[in-house]
Amino acid sequence: MSIDRNLLKRLTLLYVEDDDVIRTELSQLLTNFFSMVHVAKNGKEGLRTYLENQDHIDLILTDVNMPELNGIEMIKKVRDFDTKIPVIFATAYSDSEFLVEAIKLRVQEYIVKPIDVRYLISLMNDVASNLYQDFLLTQQQNELEQYKEIIDLNNIVIKMDTHLNITYVNEHFCQISGFLQEDLIGKEFKYLKYHDMGNDIYTNLYANILNNKPWQGKLKNIKKDGSSFTTDAYVIPTLDETGEMTGAISIQKDITEELNKKREIQLALMREKSDFFIKSKEGNLEQNQVINELKHKLGKVQIELEQSLKNIDRYIYNNEKYRLENKNLKTELGLYKKNSNTNTAFKFSKENSDLRLENKKLKDKLTQLGLDDEKIISQQRVNYEIKITELEDQINELQEKIDSIQTDDVLLQKLEYWKEKAKKETSRIENLEKQIIAHGDTTFMNKIFN
Template identity: 55%
Template sequence: MDKKLLKKLRLLYVEDDDVVRNELHELLSDFFDKVFVAKDGQEGFDVYHENKDEIDVILTDINMPHLNGIDMLKKIRKDSKKIPVFITTAHSDNDLLAKAIKLKVYEYIIKPVDVRYLLNEMNELANVLYQDSLLRKQNKELEEYKRVIDASSIVVKCDEHMKISYVNELFCQTTGFNETELLGQDFKVIKHPDMNDEIYTKMYSQVLNNNSWHGVLKNLTKEHKTFTTDCYIIPMLNDMGEIIGAISIQRDITDEVNKKRNIQLSLMKDKSEIFIRSKEGSIEQNMIINNLKKELAVIKNDFEKAQRDIDKYIYSLEKYSLQNKHLKTELASYKKKASEHSNILKLTNENAQLEYRVKKLNEKVDELSSKYEKQIHQMKLNHQLEIDDLEDSLNEITEKYEAIETDDVLVQKLEYWKEKAKSEISRIESLEKQIVAHGDKEFMSRVFK
C-alpha cells in the first residue's frame, strides 16, 4: 500500500452509528489528507455540496435516517457522475446492490468493515485517480503545446492520400486561403513552380512508409506571393499502428531567407568593390612602373650619348696629341735643318712661325681639355643626380607596390633596374679610367688636379 497516494485524497465518511463512525474516522485520518464526517444521508449530502471541490472519494452506509445512502448518492450523481463511492452495509441485499451498481458505485463492502481490505481498495482507487490526474496534466500540457504551436507555426493535417483534412488559423493568414478552399486539396496545392515535384514524391514516400521528412519548401500564397517554410512532417497512426495520415509543422522563414540573401549580396558587392579597387591600384602602379621604365630608357639613351661624346672627345684629344707630336717632330727636323743651312734668318722666321703654331695648338689643346673636362664633370654630376633621383623614385614605388602587389617577377625587374643603374655608374668610372689611360701626364694633371 502506498501511503503517499492515500495522503493525496480527501474523504467524505457518512455513518449513522456513532461508535463505528468515531473509531473508523480516527483510523482513516491517519491515512487520508482530510476526512469529512456526516451522521446521516442528508448531512452527508450537505457536507458534499459545501465541499465538493475538495472531496475526492465518498465512503457511506446504506441504511441511515432522514436520507439513506442510495438516495443521497442519487442526489450527488446529479452533480457529479464520476466521483468514486464506497458503500458499506450489514446486509447483502441484492435489490440494494443492483441500485448501487446503477449509480456506478466503485466498491460494495459488507460490515463489519475489514479496514485492511478497505485501505487496499482505497489505495487502488488512489492509484487510478493519480494516473488520471497525470493524464489530465499531460493533456493540459499537450493542449498548451498545441496552442503555442498553433500561434507560432503553420499546422496542416492530411489523410492517408495526402489530402488536406485540417489547417490552423496561421496557415490561412499566411496563404490567404480559407479553410474551405483548402480542405480536400493535395498537400502540394500551394507549391511554388520553382519547386521540383520529386521533392514532394520523396516526401510522400517517406511519410507513407512511416518515416518523418524534414526540408525547406517554397510556396505561393493566394495572391501569388512567395513565402518559404521550414517543414517537418510526420505520419499519424491509429491504435493498430496503421498510417491514417500525416501532420506537418512548418515555420515561416521567409524573412530569414531574405536576410541571408541580402547578406550574401552585400558580401558579393563588397568583394567586387575590393577587387575593383585592387585592380585600379594595380593599374595605377603599373602606369607608374611603365613611366619609370620610360625614364630609365631615356637615361640609358643619355648615357649612351654621353659615352659617344666622351669617345668623340677622347678621339679628338688623341688626334690633337698626335698632331702635337708631329709638330714637335717637324720642329726638331727644322732645328736640325737650321744647323745644316746658313740661312739663319729664314730658319728663325720659320722657327718662330712653328713655335707660334705650337703655342696656338697647345692653347687649343688646353682649351679643349678644359672644356671637355668641365663637360665630362658636369655630365657626371647630372647623371649622378638623375641616378639618385631615379633610385629614390624606385624605392618609393617599390614600397607602395609591395603593399598591393607581391609579384616576384616585378620585384626581380625592379632589382634588375637598380643593378642597371649601378652598372651605369661603373661604366662612367670605366670611361674615366680610359681617359686616364690615353691622356699624357700633363693633361691628366690638369683634369684631376
C-alpha cells in the same frame, strides 16, 4: 501490496459514518494517510460538507445505512455535481438490490463491515494510484493542447485523409495563402504545389507517408492569387491503436521572408564584390601609372649612372696617361744625366729645372683633377644612393598600397620584377666600384675612400 503514502497524502477524504466509535477511531487512523479528512455523522451532514469543499475533496468513504439521508441517496445528490469522484461504500450487507444501485452510481468499490483496515487502505491506495494516473493524463493532454495551440498559431497545419486529400487547414495557412477552408477541403495535397516545383518531391513525399514514414523538406506552395511562398515542411502519418494509417498531418513554417533576406544579402555581396573589382581595376591602372613613372625615373638614373661610369673611365684613362708621361720624363732625365758633358749638363740642368717646374705643374694639375673627380664621384655616389633609396621607399609604399587593395598575381609579379631589377642595379653599381678599386691607383683610391 505496498502502500504509497505519497500518493495518499496528495488526496483529501470525506468520511461519513453514523457510528460514533467507528467514526472516531477510523478517522484518526485515516488522518495518518491523507492530507486532510473531513468527517460527517450522517448523509445530510456529509452532503453539506461535500458541497462546502467539493473543489478539494478527492475521495468519499461512506456508510450505506444512515439516518436522515442514507449513503445511496447522498451519493445520488453528489453525482448531480460530480460524476467522476471515486466512492467507496462501507456496508453490513451485500444483497443484489444494493449492488445494482451501487453500479448505477458508478461506485468505485464497496467493503463489508466490520471493516478490514488493511484491505481498506489497499483499496484507497488503488484509487489514489488511478487518480494520479488520471492527473498525469490530464496534465499531458493539457500540455498537448497548449503545444497544439502554439503550433496552430505560429505554423501552417494541414490535415489529410488516407488518400492525402485535405480535410482541414488552419487560420494561419488561410492568412498566408489567401485560400478559405472551403476552397481546399477535398482537394488533393498536391493541389498546393507551385507550377515550377518538380513532381519528384511530391512523389517521394507520398511514398513515405503511404509507407507509414515521416517526410521532411522544403515545399513551394501556391497562393490563391497565383504567387508562391516557401515552407519548411514536416509531414507525418496519423495511426490508430492498431498501427493502421488514418491520414496524415503536415506542419509547415513559412520561410519566404528568410529566403528573400538571404537572396538580398547574396545580391548585396555580389554587388559589393563587383564594386570592389571595379575599384581594384581602377587601382591597378593608378598603380601601373605610378610604376611607369618609377620606371622612367629609374631609366634617367641609369643614364646618369652610365654617364658617371664613362667619366670614371675617362678619369682612369687620363690618370694612366699622365702616369706614363711622368715615367717617360723620369727615364729621359736619367739618360740625360748619363750621356751629357758639363756644358750640356749645365744646359740640361736648366732644361731639367724647366721640366721639373713643368712636372710640378702637371702633378698639381693631376692632384687637382683627382680632387675634383673625387668630389664629383663622391657627390654622384651620394646622389645615386639617395635616389635609389627614394625609389625603393616609393616601391615599398606602392607594395603596401597594392597589398591593402588586392592580391593580383600579375601586379605582384611586376613588383617582384622591379624590386629584383633595383637589386641588380644596386649590385651593378657595387661591381663598378669594385672595378674602379681594382684598376685605380692605390694612393688615389685611398684619397677617395678614406
